[in-house]
Amino acid sequence: MKNFRQQQHRPKKNTLVIGREAVIDAMKSGKQLERIYLQTTIHGPVIDEIRLLAEQNLVPINKVPVEKLNGFNISNHEGCVAMISKIQYQNLQDIISFIVEKGEVPLFLILDGITDIRNIGAIARSAFCFGVNAIIIPDKGVGALNEDAILTSAGALENIAICRVNSLMKTVDELHLNGIKVFASEMTAAKKVFELNLNEPCAIVMGGEEHGVYQPLLKICDEQFQIPMTSDFDSLNVSVATGIILYEVMKQRY
Structure with a gap:
């Protein structure tokens, strides 16, 4: 049987920060990191410092076996490798202020628990086409915005x-x-x-296909809604659902 899963490309070495001190220096210098991979068996003061800096800089940490790190085809990684972000993350309040000053009606998209990078890429493509001002993601529990995600988005994630x-x-x-x-x-x-x-300033929350929107998050939202369907099929793919919702926003606003 053929394997139809999308191939995950090995990151290029120039997109990686290799070694504990190098990762610390990168965060202290303000370099934006997509995520940090830490070997599950390593501990100590330096690792504690990495964790603290990662928390301060909103950088996700993945605890992985040494085989994962060796798979990057690098040496002397010391159980710690970081991936340099291809995305320049923005401050939410700065974005809001900029939109309001321009006299536009804000439209945001919040992704909760969406881990499939193909879905994230497709969502970003729709978001860019339908006028979303910014996509908001958590620092944990979301797929990496790596080269594969950017490729799937047709470059929308960079724009x-x-x-x-x-x-x-x-x-x-x-x-x-x-x-x-x-x-x-x-x-x-x-x-x-x-x-x-x-038509009013709004943000749309989309949850992962397996669990949906986190229940406590759901409760503090202003309203919940659904996309009506003619059949009782389980649900739409999250990227397809997002496109339908954003089209409805555009239809109402334009």
Whole structure:
């Protein structure tokens, strides 16, 4: 049987930061990292410093076996390798202020628990086409915005603002403080997507296909909605659903 899974390309060496001190220096100098891979068996003060700096800089840490690190085809990694980000992450409040000053109606997309980079790439492509101001992702529990994700997005990930935050719950509070309503996609919701007022400043929350939107996050959203379907099939692919929702936003606004 053929394997139809998308091939994951090995990162180029010039996109990696190799070794513990090199990773520390990169974060202290302000270099944006996509994520850090730490060997599961290593511990000590230097590792604690890496963890602290990663938390301060919103850099995800993946604990991996040594075989994963060896798979990068590098030597002397000391159980620690970081991937340099191809995305320049933006500050959410700066984006909001910029949009308001331009006199535009804010539209944000929040991704919660979406780990498949092909879906993330396809979502970014739709977001760019339908006028989303920025995509908001958490620093943990989301697929890496690596070369494969950028390729799947047809380059959209490099042309739309991305905000990485350490708490989606706090982010919803920040959006509310700026007068932006937050709507969550939930397949059991009573309200249909076309019944929402999408002309107002808003953010759309899309959850992973397996678990949907995190329940506590769902509860603090202003409204929940669904995409009506003629069959009782389980659900739409999340990237397809996102495209449908964003088209509805564009239809209402234009």
